[in-house]
Amino acid sequence: MTDIVIAEFMDEQAVQEHLGGYEVLYDPKLVDDPQRLIGALSDCRALIVRNRTQVRAALLEAAPQLQVVGRLGVGLDNIDMPACAARGIRVFPATGANDLAVAEYVICAGMILLRRAWFASDRVAGGAWPRMDLIGHELSGKRLGLIGFGAIARLTAAKALALGMQVAAHDPFVAATDSAWRGIERMELPELLACSDIVSLHTPLTPKTRHLIDAAALAQMKAGAIVVNAARGGVLDEAALIQELRSGRLGGAAIDVFEAEPLSAAAGAAWQDLPNAILTPHIAGVTVESNVRVSEVIASSVRDALSGK
Numbered sequence: 366m367t368d369i370v371i372a373e374f375m376d377e378q379a380v381q382e383h384l385g386g387y388e389v390l391y392d393p394k395l396v397d398d399p400q401r402l403i404g405a406l407s408d409c410r411a412l413i414v415r416n417r418t419q420v421r422a423a424l425l426e427a428a429p430q431l432q433v434v435g436r437l438g439v440g441l442d443n444i445d446m447p448a449c450a451a452r453g454i455r456v457f458p459a460t461g462a463n464d465l466a467v468a469e470y471v472i473c474a475g476m477i478l479l480r481r482a483w484f485a486s487d488r489v490a491g492g493a494w495p496r497m498d499l500i501g502h503e504l505s506g507k508r509l510g511l512i513g514f515g516a517i518a519r520l521t522a523a524k525a526l527a528l529g530m531q532v533a534a535h536d537p538f539v540a541a542t543d544s545a546w547r548g549i550e551r552m553e554l555p556e557l558l559a560c561s562d563i564v565s566l567h568t569p570l571t572p573k574t575r576h577l578i579d580a581a582a583l584a585q586m587k588a589g590a591i592v593v594n595a596a597r598g599g600v601l602d603e604a605a606l607i608q609e610l611r612s613g614r615l616g617g618a619a620i621d622v623f624e625a626e627p628l629s630a631a632a633g634a635a636w637q638d639l640p641n642a643i644l645t646p647h648i649a650g651v652t653v654e655s656n657v658r659v660s661e662v663i664a665s666s667v668r669d670a671l672s673g674k
Contacts, residue, residue, distance in 0.1 A: 510561025
C-alpha cells in the first residue's frame, strides 16, 4: 500500500524528515505519464503535485482513498476544488513559501529589460561594440504597476520602493482603507496601464481574469513599457503581446508562465527572434531556498492531515 504519491519534484530531505513514517512513492516523472500516475493512485491517501499535474475528475476517480492534496506552490487552477470539496479531500497550498523568490524575479526581470543589455554577450564576444544600441534606463524613479495586490505583490512593492521606484497597484478586492496601501498609489486598471513603466501581473487565473490583459489593455500601456508575468499564463493574451513586441511599441516582456505548459515547439515558434522577450519555464517561484521552504510546508501539512492533527 502506498500512502503518499509525489508526482513532481520536491526537496527529498523534506520528504525523508517529515514523511518518513509513511509508504511514499516519489517519482517526479509521473507527471509526464498520466496512465502510470493513475495506476499509482489506487490506494494512496495523499497526493503531492506542483502546477503541471491536473487533479481533475479522471484522476480523482482513480484515487478512491484520497484524503489530501498537497500543492507545491500557491496557484490552484490545476486542481478541481469543487470536486475535492465534494469528496471531503483537503487541499493544502504552500502559501507564502515562495513569495520572496517571485518578488525577486519580478524586480530582476524589470531591471534587466530596462537596461536592454542582457542580450549583448554574443555581439560583444563576436567583436561588436554596440554601446549606443544598448543604452537603457535606470530602475530608480520608474513606476511599477502591480495588477493584483496580494502577498507577493506587496513584497514586490516593498523591494521596488527600496530601490527608489514609485509603485501603483490595482486590486478591487483590497479595501481602500487597508493599511497595505501606505506608500502605494491605488489606481483603476486603465490608469495604471497608462502610467506604469513596468506592469507586473499578480492575479490568480479565474474565468473573470482570463485574458484580463488583452490587446485592448496592452494598447493602453505607455510606449516602451515592460510586461512581467509570473502569475498565470491565461491572464495575458500571448498573441496580442507578441504583436506589440514585434511592432516595437512595448519595450519588452519577461514571461514565466504560459497558457499551455510546457510551451510546445509550435507555440514557441511565435516567440522566436524577439530580442526584447525573456522566456523562462515557470521558475519564478522556484529557487533552491524556496524549494526547501515549499517542500517543508507541504510535507508537514500532509503529515499532520494524515495523522489527524
